[in-house]
Amino acid sequence: MPFIEPSAADGQTYDVIVVGSGAGGGQTAYTLTMDGARVLMLEAGRKYDPALEAPMFQTPELAPLREASTPDKPFGFYDATIDGGWQVPGEPYVQTSNDAPGRFDWWRARMLGGRTNHWGRISLRNGPYDFRPRSRDGLGFDWPISYEELAPYYDKVEMLIGVYGANDGLENTPDSPPGCLLPPPKPLVSDLLIADRSRKLGIPVIAGHRAVLTQPLDWKNTPAKLHPGNTTAQQIVADAMKRRAACLWATPCGRGCSVGANYQSVTVHLPPALASGKLDILTDSMAYEITLDKAGRANGVKYVDKRSGQQRQATARVVVLAASACESARILLNSKPSSFPNGVGNSSGKVGKYLMDTVGSAVDGQVPLLEDLPPHNEDGADGLHMYTPWWLYEDAGKLGFARGYHIEFGGGRRMPGIGTGAGLEWLTGGSYGRKFKEDVRRYYGSFVHFSGRGEMIPNERSYCEIDPVAKDKWGVPVLRFHWQWSEHETRQAAHMQKTFGQIIEAMGGRVRGGVETDGAKAIHTGGSIIHEVGGAIMGRDPKDSVTNKWCQTWDVANLFVTDGAPFPSNADKNPTLTIMANAWRVADHILARMRRKEI
Amino acid sequence: MDRRTTIKWVLAVAAVTPGMHGVAYGHAGAGSVAANAASGQGYGTDPNLTKIYKAGELWPLTFTSQHRHMAKVLCDLIIPADTSSPSASEVGVVDFIDEWISAPYEQQGRDRAVVLEGFAWLNREAASRYGARKSFAALAHEQHTAICDDICFAAKAKPRFLEAARFFARYRDLTAGGFYTTPQGRKDVRYVGNIPLPRFDGPPPEVLKKVGLG
Numbered sequence: 001m002p003f004i005e006p007s008a009a010d011g012q013t014y015d016v017i018v019v020g021s022g023a024g025g026g027q028t029a030y031t032l033t034m035d036g037a038r039v040l041m042l043e044a045g046r047k048y049d050p051a052l053e054a055p056m057f058q059t060p061e062l063a064p065l066r067e068a069s070t071p072d073k074p075f076g077f078y079d080a081t082i083d084g085g086w087q088v089p090g091e092p093y094v095q096t097s098n099d100a101p102g103r104f105d106w107w108r109a110r111m112l113g114g115r116t117n118h119w120g121r122i123s124l125r126n127g128p129y130d131f132r133p134r135s136r137d138g139l140g141f142d143w144p145i146s147y148e149e150l151a152p153y154y155d156k157v158e159m160l161i162g163v164y165g166a167n168d169g170l171e172n173t174p175d176s177p178p179g180c181l182l183p184p185p186k187p188l189v190s191d192l193l194i195a196d197r198s199r200k201l202g203i204p205v206i207a208g209h210r211a212v213l214t215q216p217l218d219w220k221n222t223p224a225k226l227h228p229g230n231t232t233a234q235q236i237v238a239d240a241m242k243r244r245a246a247c248l249w250a251t252p253c254g255r256g257c258s259v260g261a262n263y264q265s266v267t268v269h270l271p272p273a274l275a276s277g278k279l280d281i282l283t284d285s286m287a288y289e290i291t292l293d294k295a296g297r298a299n300g301v302k303y304v305d306k307r308s309g310q311q312r313q314a315t316a317r318v319v320v321l322a323a324s325a326c327e328s329a330r331i332l333l334n335s336k337p338s339s340f341p342n343g344v345g346n347s348s349g350k351v352g353k354y355l356m357d358t359v360g361s362a363v364d365g366q367v368p369l370l371e372d373l374p375p376h377n378e379d380g381a382d383g384l385h386m387y388t389p390w391w392l393y394e395d396a397g398k399l400g401f402a403r404g405y406h407i408e409f410g411g412g413r414r415m416p417g418i419g420t421g422a423g424l425e426w427l428t429g430g431s432y433g434r435k436f437k438e439d440v441r442r443y444y445g446s447f448v449h450f451s452g453r454g455e456m457i458p459n460e461r462s463y464c465e466i467d468p469v470a471k472d473k474w475g476v477p478v479l480r481f482h483w484q485w486s487e488h489e490t491r492q493a494a495h496m497q498k499t500f501g502q503i504i505e506a507m508g509g510r511v512r513g514g515v516e517t518d519g520a521k522a523i524h525t526g527g528s529i530i531h532e533v534g535g536a537i538m539g540r541d542p543k544d545s546v547t548n549k550w551c552q553t554w555d556v557a558n559l560f561v562t563d564g565a566p567f568p569s570n571a572d573k574n575p576t577l578t579i580m581a582n583a584w585r586v587a588d589h590i591l592a593r594m595r596r597k598e599i
Numbered sequence: 600m601d602r603r604t605t606i607k608w609v610l611a612v613a614a615v616t617p618g619m620h621g622v623a624y625g626h627a628g629a630g631s632v633a634a635n636a637a638s639g640q641g642y643g644t645d646p647n648l649t650k651i652y653k654a655g656e657l658w659p660l661t662f663t664s665q666h667r668h669m670a671k672v673l674c675d676l677i678i679p680a681d682t683s684s685p686s687a688s689e690v691g692v693v694d695f696i697d698e699w700i701s702a703p704y705e706q707q708g709r710d711r712a713v714v715l716e717g718f719a720w721l722n723r724e725a726a727s728r729y730g731a732r733k734s735f736a737a738l739a740h741e742q743h744t745a746i747c748d749d750i751c752f753a754a755k756a757k758p759r760f761l762e763a764a765r766f767f768a769r770y771r772d773l774t775a776g777g778f779y780t781t782p783q784g785r786k787d788v789r790y791v792g793n794i795p796l797p798r799f800d801g802p803p804p805e806v807l808k809k810v811g812l813g
Contacts, residue, residue: 046645055648057793060780062651064642066695067780070704072641083644186801192812248795255648369810375789376806380799415793416785421775425768430752432677432771433744437684437787440775444788 003047004280006305006312014040014280014316015594017301019287019331022114024322024563026269027157027580031587033278034233037594040314041279042303044286044323045083045110048117048266054080054256060417068418080117080256080264084109090473094480101520104355104462104481105527106326112283113266114324115530116576118254121211121262122384122408123163123577125154127172129393130571133457137402139488140457141354141568144540144549145585147174153581155180159222160237161263161580162244164381165209173206173389179225182214184385185247188378190370190411190448191386197506203407203499204391208384211263211577212253217241233276240272253382282314288476290319290335290344290559298344298559304474311474318558318590318599321536322583325565326355326464329535330479332546332553333466345553345561350546351536352464355481356570358531359405359454360524361493364512365504366427370411370446378412378445390572401491405454405572407500413445420444426512448504452496455572457488458534462526483526490519497522533564533575551586558599562586640703654691654698661701661711662693665734669718670696672736676743677774684787692777699773710769717766721746724763 015037018029029039055078060067063077070077074085083089088108097103109115128147133140151174157163158180166184167175184207187195195205219241223234244260244267253262260267273279282303289302291313300315321328329352333343343351390404421440424431428439467480494517501515516522539545542554551566553559562583564575571578593599642657654660662670671688674696678687687693700711721735724746729738735746747767749760756764778784807813 053648058649059782059785059793061691061695061782063648064646064652064657065699065702065707066776068776070641070702070706072644072646072704077642077646078648085644089644185799189802189806189810189812192802192807193810196812247799249799250793250795373806373809374803375791376803377792377794377796377799378802379792380801413788413790413792416779416788416790418776418780420779420784420788422772425752425754430755430768432747432751432767433679434681436771436775437678437681440779441683441788444790 002274002280004282006282006285006310009040009280009282009314010312012040012315014038014314016040016318016320016590017042017314017316018320018322019301019328020114020322020324020563021112021270021281022116022265022322022324022563023576023579024583025320026113026116026265026273027583028320028322028562028587029279030269030273031584032591033273033276034227034230034236035591037278037591039273039279040316041281042285042287042301042314043112043114043281043283044306045112045114045283047283048082048112050080050117050256050264050267051258054258056251056255056258059415066418075118075254078252078255080254081109082111084111084115091478092470092472093478094467094470096480096482100525101485102483103525104357104464104483105525106479106481106532107527107530108324108327112281113264113270116263116265117256119530119576120383120574121253122574123158123161123165123209123211124406124573125174125176126150126571126573126578127174129172130569130573133403133569137396139402141537141539143568144538150578150581150585153584154577156226156584157577157580160226161211161268162213162217163209163211163577164207164214166207168204168206170204170206170389170391171393179218179221181209184208185214185381187385188380188412189373190367191409193367193369193507194409194411194448194503195386198388198503201502201506202391203388203503205386205388208387210381210384212381213244213246213261214381216246217244236272236275240268240275243271244268247381249377249381250379251382285312286474286476287323287331288334288474290331290556292337292339292344292556296339296556298556304476309474318560318594320560320562320590321565322561322563324563325532325535325567326479328561328563328565329464330466332536334477340555345536345546345555345559347555348543348546350544352479353460354458354534354537354568355462355464355483355532356456356458356534356567357526358529358570358572358574359456359489359492360451360529361496361516361522362449362451362524363497363500363504363515365448365450365500365507365509366443366512367411367446367448367504367507367509369508370448371442373413373445375413378414380412383410384408399491399495401488401495403455403457403488403492403572405452405492405496407496408451408453409449411445411448416444448507448509450500450503452493452500453529453572453574454489454492454496456570457486458537458569459484459486464535481527485520485523485526490523492519493523494519531570531575533567533570536561536565537568538566539568550589551582560586560590654694658701658703660697661715662697665736666715666718667693667697668736669721669734672743673721673770674774676747677771678778684783687774687778690778690781690783692774695777696770696773710773713766713769714773717763717770720763720766
C-alpha cells in the first residue's frame with residue numbers, strides 16, 4: 001500500500017486512522033504497521049522526499065536574498081519547511097495579544113513529515129523527576145506514568161532512529177543501556193573551551209544527544225531487539241536501516257538529508273511502514289473533525305481534500321490524533337456531535353488547556369582566544385556536539401524559580417551567511433575598507449552562542465480555544481491563543497542570562513549587548529521555541545485530564561492522542577524523543593487492545 | 600548505503616552540475632505545489648530549492664544607472680580589493696543589494712527606503728562639501744573617506760550625521776552579507792567546509808595548542 005488518492009480510501013475500513021505524519025504520527029504508524037495493523041495516514045501538507053528535494057550543498061549566493069529569512073521561509077530559503085512557518089497562507093490563527101509577554105506564536109509545517117524535517121534533532125530523554133514534578137515541588141501535574149514505564153521505549157526509539165550521545169551518569173539525565181546510542185562527534189574547539197571554563201564554574205558539559213548517524217546503524221542486530229519474534233518486521237527494518245548512510249559531516253540538517261543520515265519521519269518512520277504494505281498515505285488532506293457512531297465510538301475522520309476543496313470522510317476502527325499539540329486540540333474542539341457539544345474529549349473542559357512551550361533566552365559573545373585560528377573544517381554534525389544538562393537540582397529552593405534548564409551552545413567557523421561581517425561595530429569601532437576586511441577575518445569564527453532551554457510550568461492562562469469568528473479558507477474554525485508566563489519562567493530566563501554572561505567572561509570573552517537582568521525582557525516569545533505541548537493532557541482522573549495514561553480519551557474509548565498534546569509537563573528536555581517513545585508505547589497498547597477485540 | 604558509496608555518489612552528482620559546489624538534485628516536479636503560489640510577489644512558501652536564482656528574475660529591480668554607480672562606489676569603499684580577495688562590486692554585490700532592496704518583503708522594504716534615502720543624502724553632502732555639481736560617486740577617494748569617516752560609527756557620530764550613520768551601518772552589513780556569501784568571500788575568511796568528509800576529526804593539534812588546550 002502506498003500514497004493514494006482520496007477516492008482509493010472511500011469504502012475502505014482501516015484498523016487505524018493516524019492524523020499527522022511527524023514524530024508522533026510517524027512513530028504511531030510505524031509501530032502499528034510493523035505489527036500488521038492496516039493504517040491510513042492523513043497529512044495536511046504535500047508529499048515530500050528529501051532524496052529529491054533537499055538542497056544539501058547549495059551555497060547562499062545561489063538562493064534569493066542570499067538565503068536570508070523571509071516571511072515565506074522564516075528559517076531561511078534552504079530550510080526544509082514547505083508551506084509552513086509562523087503563518088500559513090489561508091490558515092490563520094488568532095492571538096489575544098500582539099505584545100510579546102502575552103503572545104503565542106505558532107509554527108506549523110504543512111508537509112509530509114511535518115516539523116521533523118526542520119527540527120534541531122536534539123534528542124534528550126526526560127529523567128525520572130520529569131514525570132513527577134508536582135510530587136517534588138507541588139506545582140503543575142505529575143504524569144500518570146513513570147520514567148521506568150517509558151524507558152524501554154526510549155531504548156527502542158534511540159536504536160531505530162539513531163541518536164548519538166554518551167552516558168554520563170548525571171542526576172535526572174538518564175543513561176541509555178549499552179547498544180542504544182551511537183558515538184558522539186568530536187567536540188569543536190569552541191566546545192572544548194566552553195567545557196573547560198564552564199567546569200571551572202561548576203557547570204557540567206557533556207556530549208550532546210542528536211538524531212544523526214555518526215556511523216551506520218547496526219542493521220544486523222538491532223531489528224531483533226526492536227521486534228522480537230516478528231521476522232517480517234525485522235527484515236523490513238534491516239532493509240530500511242541499510243539504506244540510511246552515516247553523516248557526511250557537511251550541510252545543515254534543517255535542509256533535510258538526502259542520504260537519510262539524520263532523523264526525519266519521511267526517511268526513517270515512513271519507509272518501513274510503507275514497505276510493510278499496511279500503510280496508505282493521503283497527503284494534502286486536512287483532518288478537521290472526528291466522527292462518532294451511535295454508540296459513541298469514533299468511526300472515522302472528516303477531512304478536506306485540499307486539491308479539490310472537497311470535504312470527505314475516512315473510516316476506521318480506531319482514530320489516533322498526532323496532528324501537533326495545538327492542531328489535535330483544534331480537531332477535538334471542532335468535533336461537536338450532540339453527545340459532546342463542547343468537543344469530543346472535552347468533558348473535563350481541559351482540551352486546549354495547559355499549553356506549554358519551552359523557556360528560551362540567548363546570549364552571544366566574542367572570544368579573543370578563538371580569533372585567527374588556523375582554518376579547519378568545523379561543520380561537524382551541524383550542532384550540539386556538547387551541551388550542559390541542568391545542574392542545580394539541589395539549589396531548587398534557593399533560586400526563585402522551581403524548574404531547570406539545559407544549555408545549548410555553539411561556535412565555530414561555519415558557512416558564512418548573510419550575517420557574516422554584520423553588526424561588528426561594537427568590536428571594530430565602525431571600520432570600513434581594508435581594515436574592515438581584516439576585522440572580518442579576525443572575528444570570523446570567534447563568536448559563541450548560548451541558548452537556554454528551560455521548563456515551563458503549566459498555568460491556567462496559557463491555552464488555546466476555538467475563535468468564535470475566524471475560519472480558515474475551507475471554513476474550519478481556527479484557534480485563538482492566550483499566553484502568560486509566570487515568574488518561574490521569567491526568573492529562570494534571567495538566571496540563564498547571568499550564567500551565560502559568566503561563562504563568556506570566564507572564556508575571556510565579551511558579551512554582545514550585555515546580559516539582560518529583567519527576565520520578562522530576556523525570555524523569548526511563547527511558542528517561539530516550537531516545543532509546544534499540552535492541550536489534551538493525560539492524567540489519572542477524568543475530571544481534570546483529557547486522556548488516561550494510555551493517551552486514550554476518557555470520553556471515547558477508541559480515540560487516542562500521540563503527539564505532544566498529552567504531556568502534563570514540559571521538561572527542559574526537547575520534547576520530540578519523548579513524543580516518539582510515548583507514541584510507540586501507546587501504539588503497542590492499541591495493538592494489544594485490538595487483539596483482545598476491546599477496541 | 601555505506602559512507603564511502605555515499606560520498607562517491609554525492610561527488611559524482613556534483614561533478615555533473617556546472618557552477619555548483621555540491622549537489623543539485625532534481626525538484627519534485629509536476630506533482631508538487633506550484634512555486635510562488637502563496638504570498639503574491641514573493642517566492643512563496645514552496646519555492647524550488649534546487650534551482651539557481653539570479654537577481655531580477657523573481658521581482659523587478661530598482662537601481663538606475665546612477666544608483667548602480669553609487670552602489671558600486673560605496674560597496675568598494677567598504678570592501679575594496681586587497682591581496683586576499685576582489686572588491687565587493689567585482690563579485691556581484693551591487694546586483695545583490697539591488698535584489699535585496701527590491702524584494703517584496705517588509706524588512707527589505709524598510710532597507711529600500713534606508714538605502715535610497717542614504718544615497719540621496721550622500722549626494723547632498725557631497726554637493727554641500729565639495730561644490731554644487733558634485734555627486735558622491737564623482738568625488739576623489741580622500742573626499743569619500745572624509746564623509747565616510749563621519750558616518751561609519753553610529754555610536755560616536757555627531758547628531759547631524761546620526762541618520763546617515765545608521766544608513767551606512769545597514770549598507771555595510773548588506774555589502775558584507777553579499778560579499779562573504781560568494782566563493783571569493785568564503786575563501787577570504789578561509790572557510791573550508793561544505794564538503795563531504797569520510798570522518799570528522801575535530802580540531803587539529805595546532806588549534807588546541809593555540810587556545811591553551813593542547
